[in-house]
Amino acid sequence: MAWELKSDRSIYLQLMEYIQRRIVSGEYQSGDKLPSVRELAADAEVNPNTMQKALAELERGGLIYTNRTSGRFITQDEALIQETKHALAKDQLSDFLEKMKQLGFVNKDIKNILLEAVKELEQ
């Protein structure tokens, strides 16, 4: 998942979301060691202090933990990873619902469209 940062939103929040997504998608596996702040910052082309802030916030939430001597690691708390995954899914859904409402759809229509789309996907 490449870092594509929007220009009108807080950078560290976007970095947090990216790392969360990498964790829940399995790109970063539970228990994996994270690259250093500097490597991550260079990769995302952002300021190292901003990356540091994003990691510190993730650490506060428990998705990442620091081992004093050997760096930062992804949590091994599977329940927390699943919880994060569902929270991210909820965000996506509420974005989707809001946009559909802007297009003038009511809940019933949205439900039907969604069911149709899922059916098409399954075929």
Add this chain to the structure above:
Amino acid sequence: MNIILECESLTKKYNGFTALSDVNLTFERGKIIGLLGPNGSGKTTLIKLINGLLVPDNGKIRINNMEPGVETKKAVSYLPDKTYLNDWMKTKDIIDFFGDFYLDFDKVKAYEMLKRLNINANDRLKTMSKGTKEKVQLILVMSRNADLYCLDEPIGGVDPASREYILNTIISNYNENASVLLSTHLISDIENVLDDVIFLQNGKVAMTSSVEDIRTNHGKSVDALFREVFKC
């Protein structure tokens, strides 16, 4: 000591024209700071004052608690807006020259960066394109282990792919005790890399802010805010 640079009511006039007027600024260590402003707003004047190439008419500058001079030049790595290197020189000769001149110059780092950017150390400056010349100069400046890097328009003439590499070089080469001050017009290319920005307007500080604060408080990029503040 957390402050690397302090400007106190700094004023500079050229024949009655006020280029900088009552500028007060404090830079902390470990930060990348963007000096932004339209043409003629005083960016280069401020950078030249920091490097002792100009003398203030009023006010003070202190770098590591010293006025600009021999001692501060040891601590400040400066990329000027115009080249001052002899163009008959080969890159490797200039590297030796810098190695002689600056105690903190790291030749290994310089050759590494040349290699990454496919620049031949045996080429003379005058045979190079404008962008390649700029890259060589930036490599020289970033190969020092300085406390403060002053970069006057470091990416102006460089193609977008090299720009990425150069930004990466800046991110990965300064240490937590050093700061980078860079002036540029290419705000959108560089704003993710900055901690703080300073907007200069007609020789005055129009605004200082962190990039995160601008995004959070204004809901727009630094580039968009700049266009709004300096709308012609």
